[in-house]
Amino acid sequence: MAKSIVCLQPLTKEQVEAIRKAAPGYTFVQCDAKQPDLEALAEAEIVISWAKGISGLLLREGTPLRWVQAWSAGVDKLPLDRLEQRGIVLTNASGVHAEPISQVIFGYMLMFVRNLHTAIRNQDRRIWNSDETETELTGKTVVIAGTGEIGAATARIAKAFGMRTIGVRRIDDPLPGFDAMYTTSRLKDAVAEGDFVINTLPLTGETRGLFDASVFSSFKEGSYYINIGRGGTTDTEALIEALENGRLRGAGLDVFEAEPLPEDHPLWDMKQVIITPHVAGLTDHYSNRLVGIFTENMKSYLAHGAPTVNVVDYLRQY
Template identity: 65%
Template sequence: MTKSIVCLHTLSPRQQELIREAAPGYSLILGNSKDPDLAMLAEAEIVIGWGKGVRDTLLKPESPLRWVQTWSAGIEKLPLDAMEDKGILLTNASGVHAEPIAAVIFGFMLLFTRNLHTAVRNQLNRRWHSEGNESELTGKTAVIAGTGAIGSETARIAKAFRMKTVGVSRSGKPVDSFDEVYTTSQLQDAVGQGDFVINTLPLTEETKQLFDAEIFSACKQGSYYINIGRGATTHTEALMEALNSGHLAGAGLDVFEAEPLPREHPLWGMEQVIITPHCAGATDRYADRLVDIFIENMKSYLKSGAPARNLVDYSRRY
C-alpha cells in the first residue's frame, strides 16, 4: 500500500518532482491549509505544513501520522504536548529565513545610522534637510540574542562592516562570526555593550517577555533595538518607555505582541520606530529552501526512521 505525504502549501511542478524523487513508495498529495481535506489528512503519514481545524483528525489514535514538517520556524501555535504524547516527529523551517531576515536587520541598521528613515519622510514633504548626525556601522557593536541560523548570518555580514559581534544563547558556546558569546542569564551584561541589540529568539517559556524594563535599562544610552524574532519576547510598554525617555534612540520592529498591530497603537506614531508587518522572512525563494530541508530530512527518515535536520526538542520548544 502506497504511503502518503500531504503538503498543505503550494508547490511548483519542479518542487513536487524533487519530493517524489526523494520519497519512493510515497504519494505526494497537495492540499490547502485554509480549506484542508480532512479525509485526505486522515491517511497521511507525513504532513508538510499545518492548518486550521486539522488537529483532531491528525491526532486521532488511529492516525498514521509520523512526521510533521512545519512551513514556519515558529512552532508555538501547534499542539505540542499532544504531538509529543503521540510520538510525532516535528521539524521546523529554521534556516529558510536567514538570508531575507538578515537583510531586513541590516536594512533597519542602515536606515538608523544614515537617517534614511527621516530622509524618506522629508522627501514626502519636499523638505531639503539633514539632521547632521549621520553615522556608520564600522566600529559599532551588534549584540545578537540567538546564535542560530539567523543570528549567525547576521554576525557573518556584520563582520563585512567591521563590526564587533556579541552573541547571546542558552549555552553560551562559541559560534563562528561571533567575537564572544554570553549565556541568556548574562543578557543584562551583554546588552550594555550594544550599539544595536538584535532579538532573533523563538518564543518559549524562558524567552517570554525576556526583554523587559530591566533589560532595556541595561542597554547603552542611545542604542537601537531590533526585533525580528517573536513579539511576545518583548514587553512592549517597557520598550515604549525606553524609547520615549530617549534611553533607546530607536527600534526596528517586525513582530509584535498583538498582530496585526492595532491602528490606534502608539508605536505607529513614533518617528524613531520603523515598523514592518511581520514580513522579514518573506522571500520568493522560501518554498525552494523549505523543500531542500524536507528532501534532506526525507532521505534521513527513509534511512534511519527520523529526520536529521531541524528536529524539534519538545522539552525546549524549539
Template identity: 65%
Template structure:
C-alpha cells in the same frame, strides 16, 4: 502499500517532482491549509505544513501520522504537548529565513545610522534637511540574541562592516562569526555594550517577555533595538517607555505582541520606530528552501526512521 505525504502549501511542479523523487513508495498530494480535506489528511504518514482544525484528525489514536514538517521556524502555534505524547517527529523551517531576515536587520541598521527613515519623511514633505547626525556601522557593536541560522548570518555580514559581534544563547557556547557569546542569563550584562540589540529569539516559556524594562535600562544609552524574532519576547509598554525616555534611540520591529498592530497603537506615531508587518522572512525562494530541507530529511527518514535536520526538541519548544 503506498504511503501518503500531504503538503498543505502550494508547490510548483518542479518542487513536487523533487519530493516525489526523494520519497519512493509515497504519494504526494497538495492540500489547502485554509480549507483542509480531513479525509485526505486522515491517511497521511507525513504532513508538510499545518492547517486550522486538523488536530483532531491528525492526532487521533489510530492516525498513521509520524512526521510533521512545519512551514515556519516557529512552532509555538502547533499542539506540541499532544504531538509529543503521540511520539510524532517535528521538524521546522529553521535556516529558510536567514538571508531575507538578515537583509531586513541590516536595512534597519543602515536606515538608523544614515538617518534614511527621516530622509524619506523629508522627501515626502519636499524638505531639504540633514541634522548632521549621520553615522556608520564600522566599529559599532551588535549584540545578537540567538546564535542560530539568522543570528549567525547576521554576525557574518556584520563582520563585513567591521563591527564587533556579541552573541547571546541558551548555552553560551562559542559560535562562528561572534567575538564572544554570553548565556541568556547574562543578557543584561551583554546589552550594556550594544549599539544595536538584535532579537532573533523564538517564543518559549523562557523567552516570554524577556526584553523588558530591566534589560532596556541596562542597555547603552542611545542603543537601537531590533526585533525580528517573536513579538511576545518583548514587553511593548517597557519598550515604548525606553524609546520615549531616550534610553533607546530607536527600534526596528517586524513582530509585535498583537498582530496586526492595532491602528490606534502608539508605535505607529513614533518617528524613531521603523516597522514592517511580520514579513522579514518572506522571500520568493521560501518554498525552494523548505523543499530542500524536506528532501534531505526524507533521505534520513527512509534510512533511519527519523529526519536529521531541524528536529524540534519538545522540551525546549524549538
C-alpha cells in the same frame, strides 16, 4: 493503506516532482490550508505545514501520522504537547530565513545610521534637511540574542561592516563570527555593550517577555533595538517607555505581541520606529529552500525511520 504525504502549501511542479522523487512508494497530495482535504489528512503519514482546525483529526489515536514538517522556523503556534504525546517527530524551517531576515536586519541598521528613515518622511513633505547626525556601522557593537542560522548570518555580515559582535545564547561557548559570547542569564551585561541589539529568539516558556523593563533599562543609552524573532519575547509597554525616555534611539520591529498591530497603537506614531508587517522572512526562495530541507530529511526518514535535520526539541520548543 498506501503511505502518503500531504502538503498544505502551494508548490511548483518542479518542487512537487522533487518531493515525489525523494519519496518513492509514497503518494503525494497537495491541498489548500484554508480548505484542507480532510480525507487525505486522515490517511497521511507525513504532513508538510499545518492549518487551523486539523489538530483533532490528525492527533486522534490510531492515525498514521508520524512526521510533521512545519512551514516556519517558529513552532509556538503548533499543539506541541499533543504532538509530543503522540510521539510525532516535528521538524521546522530553520535555515530558510537566514538570508532574507539578515538582510532586513541590516536594512534597519543602515536606515538608522544614515537617517534614511527620516529622509523618507521628509521626502513625503518635500523637506530638504539633515540634522547632521549621520554615522556608520564601522566600529559599532552589535549584540545578537539567538545565535542560530539567522544570528550566525547576521554576525558574518556585521564583521564585513567592521562591527564588533556579541552573541547571547544558553551556553557561552565561542562560535565563529562572534567576538564574545554571553549566556542568556547575562543578557543585561550583553545589552549594556550594544549599539544595536538584535532579537532573533523563538517564543518559548523561557523567552516569553524576556526583554522587559529591567533589560531595557540596561541598554546602552542611545542604542537601537531590532526584533525579528517573535513579538511575545518583548514587553511592548517597556519597549515604548525606553523609546520615550531616550534610552533607545530607535527600534526596527517586524513582530509584535498583537498582530496585526492595532491601528491606534502608539508605535505607529513614533518617528524613531521602523515597522514592517511580519515580512522579514518572506522571500521568493522560501519554498525551494524548505523543499530542500524536506527532501534531505526524507533520505534519513527512509533509511533510518526518522529525519535528522531541524528536529524540534519539545522540551526547548525549538
